Amino acid sequence: MSDSRVLYLIACAAPPTRRIRTGIEMAQKAGWDVCLVLTPSAARWVEQDMPLLQEMTGHPVRTAYKLPDEPDVLPSPDAILVAPATFNTLNKWAQGISDTLALGLVTEAIGLQLPLVALPYLNQAQAAHPALGQTVDFLRANGVTVLLGDGGFVPHVPKHGDLDGYPWDAAFAALA
Template sequence: MSEWKRPFLYVVVCAAGIADDVGKLITLAQKQEWDVGVIATPQGLGFIDAPAVEAQTGYPIRSAWRSPGAPRPLPPPDAIAVAPATFNTINKWAAGISDTLALGILNEAYGLGVPTVVLPYLNAAQAAHPAYQQSLERLRGMGVLIGEYEAHRPKAGGGRENFRWEQALELLGLVSR
């Protein structure tokens, strides 16, 4: 008889000022009976409290490829939330670039049919760039669910109060009603 296993959510964290609040999303997912593993972009790793996140999830944060033959530190994902997602990650992902572990996982997720949601976090000047809108359209066409976020003013930071971490779970249908 196999042991019951909780579903597994990957949270991909990018280099954004609000990334240090990722524990909010982890807590929300855990309350919905999901186990969580964090994949950080190489730059995103510097924006989070890695020891606190690892203690909260019980898993190591991944940000680089493992060596051939090394054991997989996380189970395969049942769903993925990219939050916060930067201009850079969104555009590279839509273009199929896999120059980081996070992007490699996101690009493979499409081919594997893993439900994926993205919560963009960027400034208005970046959001105005035509490549960004084209990238969102391509991701939508791939079945990626896109969260709503009103871009903040350039060079001002902010938007933390308007960033809805819970939207990732809502869009994936992971919220118990």
């Protein structure tokens, strides 16, 4: 897939990460060469699937920063999709906090003006927190397509998420 566009699929620790293969398959069907990056917590959720995920993408799955003298093992991205994007990651991203590889990539991507799409997964209680509205407004004002609300992810009642209803298709439509 060397002539394909490169998509970094960044997954956070939320239930849709357990079905990250769906996101990978949809991206590949859309013509993307997918590189998977997981937050450290998300990596724990799919630890047993790591060999399969690497086989599916043809790339190492990254979870942590490389050492300064180590070569990059992933091609440079043409776009980044953060899905699922958690409340925590969205807020840290807007504040410029890059304490994980996933956050370092997305904070830098704003400055690089890469196409950026965030497909959240959060509940109504988190969505009601005053920080979220400010975060979403800030990210959108800085070029990030945040798919929250109609046409994207609609927050669910706490502990009643619909994993099968996660709108992966909205993310790939936004990247098209």
